Amino acid sequence: MRKANSYLDLVLNPFNLFRTKRILNINPTVIPQRKEPESINLYVYDYDAENIHEERLKNVKDCFTYKHSNRVTWINIDGLRRTDVEVICNHYGIHPLVQEDILSIGQRPKVDEIEGVMFCLLNMLYFNEKESAVEVEQISIVLGEQFVLSFQEDASRDVFNPLRDKIQFRQNKIRQSGTDYLFYTLIDLIVDSYFVVMERLSDKIETLEEDIVRNPNKRTLARINQLRKEMIVLKRNIAPVRDMVNGILRSESNLLEERTGKYFKDIYDHIVQANDLAENYRDMMMNLHDLYLSNVNLKMNEVMKVMAIVTCLLAPATVIGGLFGMNFDVIPYAHHRWGFYIACSLMVLIPLVMLYIFRRRGWF
Structure with missing residues (x-):
């Protein structure tokens, strides 16, 4: 039945106008209607150069004991429930405005420094092969004196598995550095994931270009329109990250050591390259549209x-x-x-x- 409905939507709506509505109708001033999960996944990584303690907790209050551990503490929360976010943020002294940004929907990537903590908000991108669409997950990262908090919407996926593997090794630089390097690593993994999504979109563009040259038809035009929408999603989420990273570089916060600046410059180079690629892909889609019309x-x-x-x-x-x-x-x-x-x-x-x-x- 679901397959029949999907085929009916494809016939009646070949240009996917529902996707257009989801992309364009984003208003951060509207009160979020996010459905709160029944349960959350909360992981704590408390480490220094010699030892590491990894624990999965069921209650946010159980992580309060790590606040004064005198070691680097990374608390990762998968699933956003207002009560849990408010409890842990109040305990770590995070401003209510930051709490609202964590719980918001459709925010522009940004960085703020409020009352002794640095707050960073950006989006993780995934490519849905089945729908040929770019999916967005908002993530909030809070950097404190001896802690890093990360808040994710989806508990089923993220891009932090390489970090979880590296953090287990004593000689890894993450274990030898402070919270600012952990903060850098989280942002770096998110930015690197953008290239994975763009690579998949590049494959779709190449396939589409071959179809246009060989046998252009109405379905080809619909695919061009769909990929142009995904380019809008890509550009919207990548372009502001450059300003966000630039804000971190210009920050004079005591939470960031001077030696860590070169790592954020590396992220800046990556995000500039990703932004240029996104511009190139958008130009390619416009050229493909012109090529389609020329072939027709x-x-x-x-x-x-x-x-x-x-x-x-x-x-x-x-x-x-x-x-x-x-x-x-x-x-x-x-x-x-x-x-x-x-x-x-x-x-x-x-x-x-x-x-x-x-x-x-x-x-x-």
């Missing part, structure tokens, strides 16, 4: 050329048949014993001569 017009011109040639070749036969079909009493060769054969010969011979002339002139 070329195909129509080919059809019109064939029809014009056929019309020209049939014109002599039409004229000869019309002359001998007139209602006159006296028509030359009308009653001649070879009149019919002469007329048929002319109907065949003249088009052949015309074909020869067209061929010599290179008209086809």
